[in-house]
Amino acid sequence: MAKITFITSDNETHIVEGDSGSVMELAVNNGIQGIDGDCGGVCSCATCHVHVSPEDISKTGEASEIEKDMLELDDNADAYSRLGCQLAISDALDGIVLRVAK
Amino acid sequence: MAESRFSNRICVVLGASHAGVNFAFSLRREGWDGEILLFDSDPELPYHRPPLSKTYLTNGDTIEKNLLKPEESYKKEGITLRLGTTVSTINKEAHTIILEDGDVQPYDKLVIATGARPIIPPIPGIDTSKNVFLIRSAKDIADIRSALKHSKSKRIVIIGGGYIGLEAAASLKKTGADVTVLEREERVLARVTAPEMSNFFKELHTENEVPILTAKDVKAIETQKGYNEVLCTDGSRYIADILILGCGIRVNQELAKEAGLDIENGIRVNSMARTNDKDIYAIGDCTFHYNPHYDRFIRLECVQNAVDQAKVAAAAICGKEPIYDTIPWFWSDQYDVKLQMVGLSEGYDRALVRKEVNRDNCFSIWYFKGDTLLAVDAVNNAKAYVYGTKFIKSGEKIDTSKLLDSSIEFKPSNLLAE
């Protein structure tokens, strides 16, 4: 079980729990504003962009190559950007804070 | 909450798929606090369609794993789903729709998101053949899975080498089935890509032991005991325990047409997704709409268009004046290859192929008209897809000799024309 905090672009904080699937699915299932997941989680739409809080990046790891490339679609992407659909939920993610990209 | 000008008003949506569902949620976000009713003939909770020909076809997941939104979201947002309910008439004068069972539902605003349905080609014998399937709905997939389970020899013939046919071929091959694709044109994906891309996919399938047979015009299907035989005009015959049709789609525009709405190659809408009736909008696969970037009317079959047009219609209904202005994009997954496409290549006069050094199956095709970049198809190359998107949007000119030179590091600033 992982407890994950999402902070939306309106600065709303949502703490939700998940034990499987991806961070994108968890967000969509909990109606987190700004995470759309239009491609269904196959790294094709970049509508699941989150910024990992810097102290949590060791837990999530950095974006993979294709993810980094896709993130370039968004001028606001940074070293802490990930695509939520490429982040599998596991106990290792417990406690992380994710800011939903604008 | 205070009463708004939308309170006590009803927005009815025909079709609860990518367009209709995204519209309903966007409408709430835009401030509509009246009723929202979504009607769909499909009894399932709305789901993602793209996986139907890809992973979902064979991965054994239930449809619950593939939903657009969880059931609770609709309740939470006060969106009423009327699933398994077919709408049979729009009466725009009375501001009502009539359901299959005769019930009448009034509306203040109506949104048509009826999408499209697969074409069943008029091949003699097709009506009486066994195990003939389409790929558009969750039920289609359930039927194919069940046929596959009950078939011993698993000989599958797919008629049509478009994206859906090719994706289905790749997915089914993974289950160990014996798959053949028959395409009427001289090459697969002929309508949508350059010959280089058609060749690439033909080879990819051949390497995976899926024969892609082109210039195959099917003239009849004969059903024998337990299997079908597909006959082509060149005299060839193919045995199919399971036959899948991927022959393109037809727009679900009959309701709109009968209601007297403007129809061309789809339901004609303006840049706010509104039809010629001020209270009726149309979004998604069923629309014929203007694309400002390419300066022409088009019809699209892609998630991007369904979702983005949905947002525009929602904003317009809530009193804003949005303009639908997007660059279309699309993807296709076959085996371990990801194809990503951006833009509209139609009308190109040059298609340039950029290969990446030391990377197999990693290239991109850049479609130009004069020195204007129209579209990019990228194979296992998200960079090319992203850079293509940026160049198409910005209109910056590309130095094509640099583009073709794989020894130059691939980044936008290195590709700019002086």
Ligand SMILES: Cc1cc2nc3c(=O)[nH]c(=O)nc-3n(C[C@H](O)[C@H](O)[C@H](O)COP(=O)(O)OP(=O)(O)OC[C@H]3O[C@@H](n4cnc5c(N)ncnc54)[C@H](O)[C@@H]3O)c2cc1C
């Ligand atoms: C197998 C497959 C793979 C695809 N792959 C991709 C892909 O990789 N990328 C991509 O971008 N796009 C893909 N697409 C296209 C994408 O799914 C469509 O563009 C998208 O579904 C369009 O959404 P829509 O809501 O406009 O229409 P649809 O999804 O067609 O939905 C229309 C809905 O309206 C309902 N309806 C119609 N008439 C009535 C009526 N009279 N009463 C009640 N209900 C009615 C239908 O039941 C249906 O649920 C794929 C499509 C298929 C079928």
Ligand code: FES
């Ligand atoms: S859901 Fe489309 S890229 Fe993540």
